[in-house]
Amino acid sequence: xxxxxxxxxxxxxxxxxxxxxxxxxxxxxxxxxxxxxxxxxxxxxxxxxxxxxxxxxxxxxxxxxxxxxxxxxxxxxxxxxxxxxxxxxxxxxxxxxxxxxxxxxxxxxxxxxxxxxxxxxxxxxxxxxxxxxxxxxxxxxxxxxxxxxxxxxxxxxxxxxxxxxxxxxxxxxxxxxxxxxxxxxxxxxxxxxxxxxxxxxxxxxxxxxxxxxxxxxxxxxxxxxxxxxxxxxxxxxxxxxxxxxxxxxxxxxxxxxxxxxxxxxxxxxxxxxxxxxxxxxxxxxxxxxxxxxxxxxxxxxxxxxxxxxxxxxxxxxxxxxxxxxxxxxxxxxxxxxxxxxxxxxxxxxxxxxxxxxxxxxxxxxxxxxxxxxxxxxxxxxxxxxxxxxxxxxxxxxxxxxxxxxxxxxxxxxxxxxxxxxxxxxxxxxxxxxxxxxxx
Numbered sequence: 524x525x526x527x528x529x530x531x532x533x534x535x536x537x538x539x540x541x542x543x544x545x546x547x548x549x550x551x552x553x554x555x556x557x558x559x560x561x562x563x564x565x566x567x568x569x570x571x572x573x574x575x576x577x578x579x580x581x582x583x584x585x586x587x588x589x590x591x592x593x594x595x596x597x598x599x600x601x602x603x604x605x606x607x608x609x610x611x612x613x614x615x616x617x618x619x620x621x622x623x624x625x626x627x628x629x630x631x632x633x634x635x636x637x638x639x640x641x642x643x644x645x646x647x648x649x650x651x652x653x654x655x656x657x658x659x660x661x662x663x664x665x666x667x668x669x670x671x672x673x674x675x676x677x678x679x680x681x682x683x684x685x686x687x688x689x690x691x692x693x694x695x696x697x698x699x700x701x702x703x704x705x706x707x708x709x710x711x712x713x714x715x716x717x718x719x720x721x722x723x724x725x726x727x728x729x730x731x732x733x734x735x736x737x738x739x740x741x742x743x744x745x746x747x748x749x750x751x752x753x754x755x756x757x758x759x760x761x762x763x764x765x766x767x768x769x770x771x772x773x774x775x776x777x778x779x780x781x782x783x784x785x786x787x788x789x790x791x792x793x794x795x796x797x798x799x800x801x802x803x804x805x806x807x808x809x810x811x812x813x814x815x816x817x818x819x820x821x822x823x824x825x826x827x828x829x830x831x832x833x834x835x836x837x838x839x840x841x842x843x844x845x846x847x848x849x850x851x852x853x854x855x856x857x858x859x860x861x862x863x864x865x866x867x868x869x870x871x872x873x874x875x876x877x878x879x880x881x882x883x884x885x886x887x888x889x890x891x892x893x894x895x896x897x898x899x900x901x902x903x904x905x906x907x908x909x910x911x912x913x914x915x916x917x918x919x920x921x922x923x924x925x926x927x928x929x930x931x932x933x934x935x936x937x938x939x940x941x942x943x944x945x946x947x948x949x950x951x952x953x954x955x956x957x958x959x960x961x962x
Contacts, residue, residue, distance in 0.1 A: 539553070575588035607637075611625040615794045626657075633662060634666040637662060641674045644679050654676060677728065743784060749763075783824075790862065834958055
């Protein structure tokens with residue numbers, strides 16, 4: 524009987540290592556057709572799932588409560604699995620080099636609990652070669668087993684888009700790869716159990732790894748182009764969004780917009796690609812140029828805030844500033860690699876400590892990761908300037924009356940709004956006398 528048949532008959536188990544924004548939805552999806560072990564080193568996170576709480580908001584509390592996933596932080600449970608999916612984060616270090624410690628640690632955990640005949644599939648974003656050149660040796664050393672004989676490996680890049688309720692695991696074509704034809708067939712068959720959109724069989728593991736890093740590098744470069752256009756058009760006194768609306772009427776124009784580029788993918792993946800390129804003696808030009816532009820956007824936003832405070836005759840030194848939104852994207856609690864922190868740090872360079880309100884962000888996570896305490900909306904009052912940094916649904920419905928409660932009781936001519944995401948009607952606020960600016 525094949526591996527896939529045993530999984531479908533629930534005679535063998537699937538394990539998911541890493542229960543974050545990627546791993547948890549995978550575990551829940553597979554639990555509908557197979558027995559699943561959901562493992563994470565964080566006991567606190569596992570306890571939330573055991574209590575039916577979804578801190579990511581990716582599938583919701585009800586889906587967690589009704590799930591048959593066996594959530595655990597006991598790695599010995601992994602011995603009961605023959606199909607392991609590794610979905611741990613792969614961040615970058617402060618110097619922008621890949622931080623492979625999470626995936627190396629996960630490989631050690633899996634290796635300690637690997638049984639003969641098992642398959643290990645990595646979903647974490649890596650540069651080409653990591654699966655076979657870094658993870659496999661760890662698996663072999665720790666397990667004492669031989670890859671290709673006692674166990675096999677594959678790679679299937681995650682395409683989870685946090686907060687996106689349309690493009691889900693089930694509805695996105697899944698790229699899969701294996702070390703040989705047999706492993707590829709098995710891996711493809713397993714994912715086809717839950718991915719209605721189907722799978723794409725990559726030519727090799729390295730091809731699949733490379734496909735993942737260029738997907739987000741492409742978006743990063745396109746957004747960098749929009750950000751550079753925004754800088755140029757602002758100098759010309761032209762509204763960038765209006766330019767993009769006009770250009771967007773052409774059938775083949777690509778619809779990207781300027782903004783802060785953070786998160787665990789777009790702002791990180793390009794560095795994995797350029798790191799490997801540099802190891803091979805090639806210094807990236809386009810990819811790193813895009814990264815530099817996007818990394819500097821927080822500073823650029825604050826520079827324009829200062830200019831508008833001066834135009835409004837507001838003392839920069841004593842200005843009260845609030846930031847609306849701290850997560851890396853709209854309607855999502857994820858604050859990993861949020862570039863709003865760049866705005867905060869740059870404001871501090873001017874001696875300004877902003878109030879920050881975010882209805883979606885996890886307060887404890889923000890305190891732990893950034894040492895910041897978010898403010899309740901009621902504390903956002905008597906402000907001189909408001910920076911709308913994230914386009915949460917709650918912010919889309921803000922009216923002038925709402926802003927009146929946030930600003931000082933002065934005329935509109937001394938109120939500054941920086942609409943980073945361009946969610947407000949520019950003409951309306953300029954007609955009212957606000958000092959309005961957007962990318």
